[in-house]
Amino acid sequence: MIAERALKTLEFDKVREQVSDFCTSSLGKQQIEQLVPEPNFEKVVELLEEMDEGLAILRVKGHVPMGGIFDIRPHTKRAQIGGMLSAMELMEISSTIRASRILRNFIEDIENDEEIQIPHFIERKNNMPILTAVQHEIDHCIDENGTVLDSASVELRSIRQQLRSEEAKVRQKLDSLTRGPNAAKMLSDTIVTIRNDRYVIPVKQEYRSYYGGIVHDQSSSGQTLFIEPESVVQINNEIQRLKVREKAEIEKILLALTEKVQEVANDLFELVKILADIDVILAKAKYGVAQKCSKPSVNNEGYIRLIQARHPLIPMDVAVPNTIEFGREYTAIVITGPNTGGKTVTLKTVGLCTLMAQAGIPIPALDGSELSVFSQVFADIGDEQSIEQSLSTFSSHMVNIVDILKHFDENSLILFDELGAGTDPQEGAALAISILDEVVDKGARVMATTHYPELKAYAYNRKGVINASVEFDIETLSPTYRLLIGVPGRSNAFEISKRLGLKDSIINQAKSYTGTDRREVESMIASLEESRRRAEQEVEEAHEILEEAQQLHAQLEEKLSAFNEKKESLEQKAKEEARKIIEDAKKEAEHIIKELREMQQNANQVIKDHEIIEAKKRLEDALPAENPILKKQAKIRERAQNLQPGDEVKVLSYGQKGTLIEKVSDNEWVVQIGILKMKMDESDLEYVKPEKEKQRITLTTVKNRNSHVKLELDLRGERLEDAIMKTEKYLDDALLANYSRVTIIHGKGTGALRQGIQEYLKKHKRVRSFRYGEAGEGGLGVTVVELK
Known part of the structure; x- marks a missing residue:
């Protein structure tokens, strides 16, 4: 169990409050209020896995139906000991059972979705008691407003029907009195009202005897009396008798339903626990989404690596993220630097993130962060930042440190703020070194802040300890809150004084009072800081170049993939077109060969030469032409071989038809177009079949x-x-x-x-x-x- 003092010092209660705001039921809020970090490694792993499943559900579904859940444990306990539950209490029990059924169906729907894996939610769903029968019995008798329905029993329906009938009678009689001829004069108001559960009318004081009956109330002035007239006394008596019967019947119904609840009391307690657990898990997940948190990985080796971690209680737009790593090569960090520089915030960030992870809460850091599960977390952190600390303050800190040293072990995380402060600097530094030695020798993980320059040298010389500092901007005279691991903090008093206008002579004289070793150390620290800044800048530039290269590589891969896909598609399309052309050519060729055979069989019939030539031409055309230029040249040669005087042709350049007269050279013909005769190149002529030859060649008998x-x-x-x-x-x-x-x-x-x-x-x-x-x-x- 983590010490309560550490929880209070690190303000873990404020984190719990923030998480509880995301609960949807009082059950979840109560459980969050009692939430403490788990020291058991396996349990912490389970808690973080459950929370991560909640994050996955919210990411995919956006919400989880958790409405209508009440804390029914007091009702159930009273039913167990024989008490009668009210209609409203029974309604809350029914509502909670209904909510569990809706949630169970919701989880079952996700269970069938391969996109998301939620084994812990499925296990809780399977453990939910199914109490639908009890819910239906309650719903049959009680509505959502906690009113017992007429349908609850035959007797109750009969009683209420009689009751409504009698009430209608009394109202009818009283309405007749309020509408009577003397009503305006004798009544203060022409209305029917109720006093002491009996119907009455408001009568003026002086006309009391006119109506007779029973006076149930009067106005504050005494001028109006609320009288139950004698004519309705008997009816009102009957109404009261029916109401008594109604009440008894309702009690009978409620007792019967309470017995049903009593029978399943243990199941109800189990159901409430499961619903509360789920509400808490989802509240953690919702908190993580709102605060841009992530699920850390955990180990039991004392290793901590927080990537760009923020303090969870500082607003996101204000907090400065830092990357913190220790626990392997070095187990202790000594942070030095000026006041208000962020040293204490750094300690609390590490402590709070550790506590949050061990409580199953996502941490305000980037993905890839890792934390260790500690059996104990100790913190000695004071809020006072004055250099004039009193002895009592030192004593209180020392009492706390003594208690820590009594109980810590190698599986502990210890946070010291201003270790050894509040006393003589030399003695304080010596105590701080001794305390750190004790802790480091036992193998615990420790972070300490200090003002003592002696601890800077300690961190350099001590194995397993490393220096760190909080960066300070000399130009703006303000801290940047950035943690620099490996570089000790240095005093900026001289630089700050110079920026503020202190004379150079005074500053130089002050520097002369400091020892040579001190100046050399400060110079070394300044050099380290400059080297670190330069290295960080170079790393950032290299990272940007790497990102650009990765983006370019991804774009080239995408374009190459698209090119290959298009190439394959075009090749496939070309193959299909080629296959179709070849198939069409084969069919046409077979058809033409069949016709030629028919011509051969019917050789005794008259078949003109140009019919055979035409069939041969069609056969040649059926072959797929791979080169359109060669095909065109072939057509030209074909025309030259087939043209004869008297043939009808089309002059391509003029778009007109004509008749061949004679061939005057190897490639020229005399063509008559209308009344004109002209010489035309053979390549500009196209043979035109006569109308009677345009039909398909068939047997002469059917020509x-x-x-x-x-x-x-x-x-x-x-x-x-x-x-x-x-x-x-x-x-x-x-x-x-x-x-x-x-x-x-x-x-x-x-x-x-x-x-x-x-x-x-x-x-x-x-x-x-x-x-x-x-x-x-x-x-x-x-x-x-x-x-x-």
């Missing part, structure tokens, strides 16, 4: 027949038998004409013709498929047929 076969067959008005005959003939003609799709128009009508035609199409061997027409094709009135 030109396709020009008479329409793309649609109109059967509207036909009988089914005639329509099927016409459809059969039409499909044969369409197949001979090499049509791949035709349209049959049958109209909508009764649908008999359409159905008969489609039944026939189903059985036709050369029909690939058929469908109704689209909106722009005729809809249900046509059938579009795909042919094989």
Whole structure:
């Protein structure tokens, strides 16, 4: 257990207050008030892991449903000893059970999310008692305002119905009196009110005898009497009797519900504990988010490394962060420097961060910080900064130090502020050195601040001890609060005095009074400080260059990755296009070869030379051309070989058609365009097929027949038998004409013709498929047929 004195000295209670502000229930606040650092290493690891899970939940989900939780432990304890719970207390129990169910469902949802791992929360969720049945029984009888519902029992509903009926009667009678002819004169106000749980009307003093009945109250002036008229006394009596019955029935219901609570009292205590634990964990996490804290790693080797740590009780925009490391090569730090320079704040920062980590609270430092788990933390820190400290102050400090030296061990963290101060400087320095020797020899971790120059040399000569100082800006005459480890503090009295206007002669005379050794030490310290500042500047510049190089490297990698992805994509696309071109070429070639074979089989028919030449040209065109220039040259050569006098051509440069008259040279033709005749280069001519040759080459027996076969067959008005005959003939003609799709128009009508035609199409061997027409094709009135 960490000593209470250290907690108070380091103001750990103020950190607890800040954390408790983030609790959502009184349960969590009470637990935070009793929070103390854990000395057990395994327990500290668990606490920090739980808190880190809370941070992860807040980062992913943003919030955790923790509303509706009450401290129901007093209610549960009273139920255990046989007391009757009130409706409001039962409502709080129901609300707490409901809150636990909502929280359990929330954690179960996260449990299925692979993005976040929360084993400690899942374990607590699994340990939550399920008390839904008790909650439902309470909710059936009591509403969220703590009122017993009519539905709580059949008897209560009956009583309340009678009660409402009687109340309506008495109000009706009293309302008739307030609306009577004499009401305005005899009543102080025409209203019905209640006194002593009985309905009354306000009657003027002088008309008391007119209404008779019972006087229950009077106004402060005595001029108005609140009278229960005789006509409603019996009804009011009945109302009171029903209210007594209602109260008894409510007590019966509450006792029954209290027994239910009594049966699950132990489960309720366990549930409250789990909810309080979760509230505390989330409060720590919320505090960490608000204060920009991080989870430190921990060890049990006495090693401390705080990266840019701030004092948690100083506002973020004011606190100066410092990096502090010790516990391995050196186990003690001696900090020297001027007053108000931040030495005490540094001690408290290390002490408070250690206590916070051991309590499972995130620390105000950057990621990567590491702290040790100590069995004891001791602090001798005084707030007084005067150089005129009295003997009593020295004595009180020494009493505390003596107590520390009695109880510390090698697993302790000790913080000394102004060690040995308040007495003769020579004796004080000697005591300080002796005390540090005692602590360092036992292996404890220690930080001490001092004014004594003797301790600067001690830190240089003593193994395991290092000097440190708080930086002071001579230009502004103010501390920077930056901790410089490895450099002792030096006196700035001469520099400050000079800046403030003290004569140089006085300063030089003062310097002459100081010893040579002292001046050499001060000069050495000044040189160390300058070297340190220069090294820090160089490190910062190197860090900036490294960051720029890393950014440039990342950008180049990203661009290279994007280039490779685009390259692969284009290569894949090119391969697909090439494959498609080759497949299309193969299909076209096969089709042309089939036609040429048909021509060969039908050699006895008349086939013109240009038809064979055209088929050959199509076959050559089917080959994929890799070079468009070569392909163009091939076309030019092809045109030169195939052109003959009388052929119709297109003059490319003019965009006009003409007829070849004669060839006058190897590459020139005389072309007649209209009434003009001119010489044209062969490369500027393109062969144009005559209209009669533009149809696909087929068997001579069906040559030109396709020009008479329409793309649609109109059967509207036909009988089914005639329509099927016409459809059969039409499909044969369409197949001979090499049509791949035709349209049959049958109209909508009764649908008999359409159905008969489609039944026939189903059985036709050369029909690939058929469908109704689209909106722009005729809809249900046509059938579009795909042919094989």
